[in-house]
Amino acid sequence: MTLSLNQWTTRRWSVAEAVDGCVRHGLEAVGLWREKVAEQGLAESVKLVREAGLRVSSLCRGGFLTAGGLPGEEGRRAFAQALDENRRAVDEAAELSAACLVMVVGGLPGVKPGEPLPASGFSRDVAGARERVAEALAELAPYAGERGVKLALEPLHPIYCPDRAVLSTLGQALDLSLAYPEEQVGVVVDTFHVWWDPRVFEDIARAGRRIASYQVCDYLHPLPQDILLGRGMMGDGVxxxxxxxxxxxxxxxxxxxxxxxFNADIWAADPDEVVATMKARYEDVVLLP
Amino acid sequence: MTLSLNQWTTRRWSVAEAVDGCVRHGLEAVGLWREKVAEQGLAESVKLVREAGLRVSSLCRGGFLTAGGLPGEEGRRAFAQALDENRRAVDEAAELSAACLVMVVGGLPGVKPGEPLPASGFSRDVAGARERVAEALAELAPYAGERGVKLALEPLHPIYCPDRAVLSTLGQALDLSLAYPEEQVGVVVDTFHVWWDPRVFEDIARAGRRIASYQVCDYLHPLPQDILLGRGMMGDGVxxxxxxxxxxxxxxxxxxxxxxxFNADIWAADPDEVVATMKARYEDVVLLP
Incomplete structure (x- = not known):
């Protein structure tokens, strides 16, 4: 296993800067975000990572597939839009030869990420939302497979169930993946999201080659007010x-x-220092001795 | 099923006031807290609920059994102290003829509830902490059984895993209970803690008569900064x-x-209004039509 910088860790860096940073620090791989790739330009991003000889360990992210759970025409339109957007994400992952496209599947229909509950017009049907994810996957997995892209279903910590991902455990993500060939659909093991799960070791073993990505960061305690930013440098949490x-x-x-x-202090710090700390902590607490 | 007021919902009320409130609002049962019972006096509390003809639907709470995971003498002493404290809680539940003693089992050894991570002297060994809970239960279940008290293991939302409960799912709590007779050890189904769990319906069915308590409140989104207070009136959340x-x-x-x-706004409100709202919402969104 070798270390890869997910570029959101050094959020201020563009794709070009992240690629340079990886080379400067001797890293062989980088995880990219679609927003940053769009800013740099897709073709230019492809050129930069190829010329630098970097692997693209993941493209973040597809998903947000649950809005189809809203009633009537609104739901149908939202579902179709989500599929279109995800096909574009698959195309980009193919261009970048990314090892996988990370899928954050979306929360309760009508609840927007990071926003308060709307007064009305959202659905509390979490089981239904999970069915919408399965339906979308049935559309997207073959499309991804034809383009050599692996969809990596990411279970998120249950704290994000209302607004970001109704996939809440590794076992649940794995069960959903099993309907598809291993090359088309895998799962993400992200330490932040799974560390508490009493079944995590059993489900990691069961996942086997379905593991499409291993992501690490620490779980801070207490979480900051914006719970999205509770991800810490390895060694700083529990x-x-x-x-x-x-x-x-x-x-x-x-x-x-x-x-x-995702962490306000780390985003405010010098990205080169962040990468240096990341490398040291990886050796100290993540890698096996 | 009939409605019971857990007295922490009307936190300003003493045991005497909560008992009066239940009678005034036509409730047949009350859930009591040890701190409040101690303030009222145990014998007096017993007298109050008996004279009012109320059932004690639960006593909150026992638990915090994981500090034995600290090394050496500190761990041994903490474990023994936790057992002593829990035997006292069992004795009180027996006196009150409580339907169960709710057990919040404790978080990572050395991490105090609601406090930041200490700089050192805590353990990240969540699997070990879970073993400590099982060891403690082996001591406490027979003790409770002899006194006619049922220990109700409460799985808490994974957000509380660092500092309050390493029991994180209903399935995990249920598996732990199965080593003991049904009269000695059961589980709590608390909607706040389990609503997100993709296995919750399967595990409720599997639990069957092991369900010792059904607690309801809503899950607010977003959670307030003090995540302990993210419990809302039914209908106000997801x-x-x-x-x-x-x-x-x-x-x-x-x-x-x-x-x-547990909610700052509800604690600040007039307790009688809170109970009236609670009754209305219970009919509106919790009870089957």
Missing amino acids: IDFRPITRAVLEAGYAGDVEVEI | IDFRPITRAVLEAGYAGDVEVEI
């Missing part, structure tokens, strides 16, 4: 990383290990 | 209650339904 690393390795995962940190 | 109520009924639960809300 996670015991090595048992999870060992389980992922034993399951047969041989891809890159992405560090993806 | 939970679809009726499917859970139906599953609990179909599992064979015939006890009281406790409303337990």
